[in-house]
Amino acid sequence: xxxxxxxxxxxxxxxxxxxxxxxxxxxxxxxxxxxxxxxxxxxxxxxxxxxxxxxxxxxxxxxxxxxxxxxxxxxxxxxxxxxxxxxxxxxxxxxxxxxxxxxxxxxxxxxxxxxxxxxxxxxxxxxxxxxxxxxxxxxxxxxxxxxxxxxxxxxxxxxxxxxxxxxxxxxxxxxxxxxxxxxxxxxxxxxxxxxxxxxxxxxxxxxxxxxxxxxxxxxxxxxxxxxxxxxxxxxxxxxxxxxxxxxxxxxxxxxxxxxxxxxxxxxxxxxxxxxxxxxxxx
Numbered sequence: 001x002x003x004x005x006x007x008x009x010x011x012x013x014x015x016x017x018x019x020x021x022x023x024x025x026x027x028x029x030x031x032x033x034x035x036x037x038x039x040x041x042x043x044x045x046x047x048x049x050x051x052x053x054x055x056x057x058x059x060x061x062x063x064x065x066x067x068x069x070x071x072x073x074x075x076x077x078x079x080x081x082x083x084x085x086x087x088x089x090x091x092x093x094x095x096x097x098x099x100x101x102x103x104x105x106x107x108x109x110x111x112x113x114x115x116x117x118x119x120x121x122x123x124x125x126x127x128x129x130x131x132x133x134x135x136x137x138x139x140x141x142x143x144x145x146x147x148x149x150x151x152x153x154x155x156x157x158x159x160x161x162x163x164x165x166x167x168x169x170x171x172x173x174x175x176x177x178x179x180x181x182x183x184x185x186x187x188x189x190x191x192x193x194x195x196x197x198x199x200x201x202x203x204x205x206x207x208x209x210x211x212x213x214x215x216x217x218x219x220x221x222x223x224x225x226x227x228x229x230x231x232x233x234x235x236x237x238x239x240x241x242x243x244x245x246x247x248x249x250x251x252x253x254x255x256x257x258x259x260x261x262x263x264x265x266x267x268x269x270x271x272x273x274x275x276x277x278x279x280x281x282x
Contacts, residue, residue, distance in 0.1 A: 022070055022078035026085065027054045033081070034073040035066050049083045050253035051239055065238050097134040098260045110140030115166040115279035117143045118155065123251050124170060124206045131261055132272060139280050149180055153187060161195035168275030174200020197278040199271040204229050207254055209268040214257040 027033075027047045034041040035056065042056030045063065057063045070080045117136075119125050125145040129136075136143065146155060149171050161167045174180050184198040203209055207230065208220050215237075223232030234241035234250050241247065261269055 022080050024082055025074055025079040026083070027068060027081040028084055031074065033079070036071055036073060036078075038064070038066070040064055040066075047083055048253060049086075050256055051249050052083075053240070054081060067240065096260075098131045099135050100261050101135050110138060112142050113140045113279065114164055115141065115168075116159070117141060117168045117170065117275050117279055118152070119143060119145050119170045120149055120172050121145050121147060121206070123255075124172070126251075126255060127206055127209065127258065127264075128170070128272060130255060130258055131264065132276065135276065139276065141276060141279055149183055152183060153190075156187065156192050156196065161192045163195065165195065166279045166281070167192075167196045168279045169196065169198040170271060170275060171198060171200035172206060173202065173204055174198075175202050197275060199274055201265075201267045201271055203265075203267070206268075207233065207251065209265050210254055210258055211263055211265060214263050215254055 027044050029044055029047065031044050032042065033044060033056065040056060040058065042058040042064070044054055045057045046055040047068070048054070052068050053065050054068055055063050055065045068081050068083060070078075072079050072081050074081075117128070119128060122145050125143050128143050146152060149169075152169065156167065159165070159167060169184075171180050171184060174184060180200065184200070187193065187196060187198060201209060204223075212218060212220050217237075221233060221236040223229050223236070227235075230247050230250070231241045234246065239246070239250050239253075241250070257263060
């Protein structure tokens with residue numbers, strides 16, 4: 001007998017989209033994809049692992065950046081784009097450290113000195129570690145971050161500097177007339193002054209110590225004072241900047257472009273070397 005109503009319409013995966021379910025696919029350079037929410041179709045010309053983004057260029061040469069993940073069509077099929085697998089060869093051991101010093105392979109880190117170097121924030125500490133980390137371990141120098149220079153005087157009271165317990169401090173935006181310069185002057189004139197060396201760079205934030213060319217800029221953008229500087233930079237560059245996680249990813253992207261002292265501005269290089277010399281004097 002013929003089934004006049006046909007097969008059961010609810011049989012099988014009846015919720016399956018007409019184009020199929022999205023599957024993961026690597027965002028390969030040169031592939032042409034469509035971002036469905038923005039109705040933007042273009043060739044993948046860049047993928048940034050740190051920012052978790054990809055850049056599409058349409059047929060008119062215009063470019064736009066999108067987050068990696070779902071929401072794309074590849075050859076008409078929905079995909080979840082992921083960063084392509086990185087293929088790296090085993091690098092040869094360098095003859096120089098990132099700071100330009102002669103590399104000493106296999107050397108054990110020296111027991112930490114009593115002296116310290118203080119920097120303002122986590123990003124400052126990470127940048128100093130990346131460029132001068134090998135030198136600091138051999139010299140036994142520990143870098144600590146303060147979370148801002150406002151409480152520097154209290155930190156020094158707790159630390160108790162002395163002739164064999166020196167403190168070097170790296171300060172952002174240490175320019176004449178700034179809040180930072182007033183704090184530094186007061187400490188230098190105080191009882192801890194002889195055992196503390198405070199130096200700084202003129203940049204609003206340590207990000208600016210990275211040469212702008214390393215991230216494709218001619219110069220770091222000027223951000224109005226009523227906008228948080230890091231968020232303003234990310235917004236200017238079209239990077240995600242909604243929360244602290246976005247800012248952290250932006251910094252990791254910038255930091256990834258730093259391979260050695262040659263990627264930093266000289267206004268920072270000399271100051272860090274000065275602090276290392278100060279705290280390693282026997």
